[in-house]
Amino acid sequence: MRQTALDQVYELAKRDQRVVFVGSDLGVGTLKKFKAEMPDRFFMEGVAEQNIIGMAAGLAMEGFIPYVNTIATFLTRRCYEQVAVDLCLHKLPVRLLASGGGVVYAPLGPTHLAIEDMAILRALPNMTVIAPVDAEEMTRLIPATLDYPGPVYVRFGKGGDPVVSKAAHGFAIGTAITLKPAGRVGMISTGVMSERCLRAAGLLAESGIEAGVLHCHTVKPLDVAAIADLAAQVDLLVTVEEHVLTAGLGSAVLEALADRGGRLSRILRLALPDSFTRTYGSQDSMLELYGLHPEGIAASVLGRLNQT
Incomplete structure (x- = not known):
């Protein structure tokens, strides 16, 4: 599901100059075609999640539509103030792509289980919260976020989930x-x-x-x-x-x-x-x-x- 989301961001970026990608300490092969073809709109930051939210907010204020990807717990617990004040307060079009919603990261224990992420973010004014059922639905979801007003949080499954959407x-x-x-x-x-x-x-x-x-x-x-x-x-x-x-x-x-x-x-x-x-x-x-x-x-x- 995550790969499908990132592939969709790449496709959006090819046809819309406003789309940028911001990642936090992701694998070196993540969106390598995006990085090679549109290096000026591809940013891979280190382990500094609060910083990438502020960075995405600045890009959005300059007219870009940032798609930010990292682990769900890092986007919610760790960045709560930045999401609230930098994104929601200003109703900025930043899309938070959250890997490992729910108990996907069960092998890593409670620090990585995003079991309260929807509660955290649905309490914020101007925030939209979405959890698609499968990768096929993701292909319809990501394009729908392009011009949607305000910040959007998209919660991913682990990938390889059975396809039931049509x-x-x-x-x-x-x-x-x-x-x-x-x-x-x-x-x-x-x-x-x-x-x-x-x-x-x-x-x-x-x-x-x-x-x-x-x-x-x-x-x-x-x-x-x-x-x-x-x-x-x-x-x-x-x-x-x-x-x-x-x-x-x-x-x-x-x-x-x-x-x-x-x-x-x-x-x-x-x-x-x-x-x-x-x-x-x-x-x-x-x-x-x-x-x-x-x-x-x-x-x-x-x-x-x-x-x-």
């Missing part, structure tokens, strides 16, 4: 996509969890429960109308995210429905626990540990339905 779905920032029509249950998810929800829906169907999947690739601004429509159709609304329970997608959905006077008793939120992990492994093993694999999602849904 060109026929289209893509517009802020517009959710129905991957599977709802039945008794409606699941709302973002990022790579949407693919896992589709598999969970298949497992639920084996138990006689029809479940749909609404893919909210854009967590901010949220597609409130689509969520409200789904909530009105189902017996149980389920939010699923690779993020802590606090202030992520599930919280955003609750806030949106509460503001519209919706019924909140029929909602189940599935997310990572409010704790730093003490285990190491893979993304899949970590999701399984916390019940966020397809079997765990299906079991949680069945458990809640059996309580009603």
Whole structure:
């Protein structure tokens, strides 16, 4: 998914002189064609993430559209003040391409797990937060960011994620996509969890429960109308995210429905626990540990339905 995003930035740069790339201590082969063909718009900085945000802000103030790439935790925890004051305050068109959202970097432990990144950034005025489901959706997402107003945060999966999006779905920032029509249950998810929800829906169907999947690739601004429509159709609304329970997608959905006077008793939120992990492994093993694999999602849904 990351490589697809960077390839798309390269394609944008070839046709738009405003596009520049700023990386932080990335591999020497990163975007080598970009560097060779457009060296005056390619910048690779050292381990100084706060600096690259300020640098990107300066470039944006001069009319450029910077695409900044490094690890998600470094773009959020480490650069929070710079993102808030340099980018959001001035509503600058800087695109933050975040590698390793969620528990992708499980082998490296809690310092590299971006489990609260959406909460951190959706709290900031003028920030847009997006998590595509697969590389194919990324090919539609990156071009959509070119002239989008204000800063944009794009959260990547690990790469090689199963492709479930389709060109026929289209893509517009802020517009959710129905991957599977709802039945008794409606699941709302973002990022790579949407693919896992589709598999969970298949497992639920084996138990006689029809479940749909609404893919909210854009967590901010949220597609409130689509969520409200789904909530009105189902017996149980389920939010699923690779993020802590606090202030992520599930919280955003609750806030949106509460503001519209919706019924909140029929909602189940599935997310990572409010704790730093003490285990190491893979993304899949970590999701399984916390019940966020397809079997765990299906079991949680069945458990809640059996309580009603």
